[in-house]
Amino acid sequence: MTSTQKVVFLTGRIVNLRPLQKSDIPALTRWINDPDVREFVTNSFPQTEKREESWYEKLGSDEKNIVMGIETKDGVLIGTMGIHNVNWIDRTGTTGALIGEKEYWNRGFGTDAKMVLLEYAFDTLNLRKICSDVISYNKRSLHYSLHCGYRIEGKRRKHVWRNGKFCDIIQLALFKEDWLPIWKKYRKTGKVR
Numbered sequence: 668m669t670s671t672q673k674v675v676f677l678t679g680r681i682v683n684l685r686p687l688q689k690s691d692i693p694a695l696t697r698w699i700n701d702p703d704v705r706e707f708v709t710n711s712f713p714q715t716e717k718r719e720e721s722w723y724e725k726l727g728s729d730e731k732n733i734v735m736g737i738e739t740k741d742g743v744l745i746g747t748m749g750i751h752n753v754n755w756i757d758r759t760g761t762t763g764a765l766i767g768e769k770e771y772w773n774r775g776f777g778t779d780a781k782m783v784l785l786e787y788a789f790d791t792l793n794l795r796k797i798c799s800d801v802i803s804y805n806k807r808s809l810h811y812s813l814h815c816g817y818r819i820e821g822k823r824r825k826h827v828w829r830n831g832k833f834c835d836i837i838q839l840a841l842f843k844e845d846w847l848p849i850w851k852k853y854r855k856t857g858k859v860r
């Protein structure tokens with residue numbers, strides 16, 4: 668596929684978000700099984716390609732869970748990001764992110780993907796409040812969520828069993844009015860602060 672044929676759904680500064688495709692399944696399976704990645708997400712069991720495939724098949728017709736691939740501008744698929752459990756009456760949703768190619772961590776790709784996903788959530792889907800749950804030891808995820816504008820709303824104490832102990836879940840949420848000034852700055856300067 669040449670670059671002119673690329674499928675793009677959302678355009679960021681350094682990433683594009685695009686629909687997932689069947690050929691992504693081996694990468695998705697590799698990421699979700701990687702011990703360095705899965706310690707941060709809700710996956711404690713080995714995931715087969717078949718299971719990823721059935722998750723992928725359902726995704727196409729699911730209006731409550733909208734998940735896209737994160738691709739660099741060079742066309743490298745590095746992870747996924749989405750809005751889950753959308754409630755169209757309350758106009759809420761919960762974001763989830765997974766950059767599976769670890770050499771891309773801490774280089775601003777997650778922030779860029781999150782900022783364009785939030786624009787889509789607020790300005791296209793007309794959602795009102797976007798939530799996120801982070802395991803307390805995931806300092807990177809907490810940091811990038813806070814700098815995108817999320818605020819801590821609460822904590823579920825000793826809620827998940829990880830690495831031999833119960834850990835807290837930090838509950839975050841973001842309203843459009845708190846995100847808008849950060850988005851304006853980000854569009855102008857490429858920086859969230």
Ligand SMILES: CC(C)(COP(=O)(O)OP(=O)(O)OC[C@H]1O[C@@H](n2cnc3c(N)ncnc32)[C@H](O)[C@@H]1OP(=O)(O)O)[C@@H](O)C(=O)NCCC(=O)NCCS
Nearest residue numbers: 707764765766772773774775776777778806807808810811
């Ligand atoms: C969480 C994730 C999506 C973030 O994407 P990313 O591209 O790595 O994040 P960014 O580079 O945009 O931002 C990371 C920020 O955290 C900071 N950070 C990194 N490690 C940190 C730590 N241990 N403590 C505090 N801040 C930290 C970075 O300095 C950066 O902040 P800055 O831009 O102000 O310098 C990605 O790392 C990932 O998918 N990780 C594995 C799975 C995961 O944790 N998913 C989220 C589950 S809630």
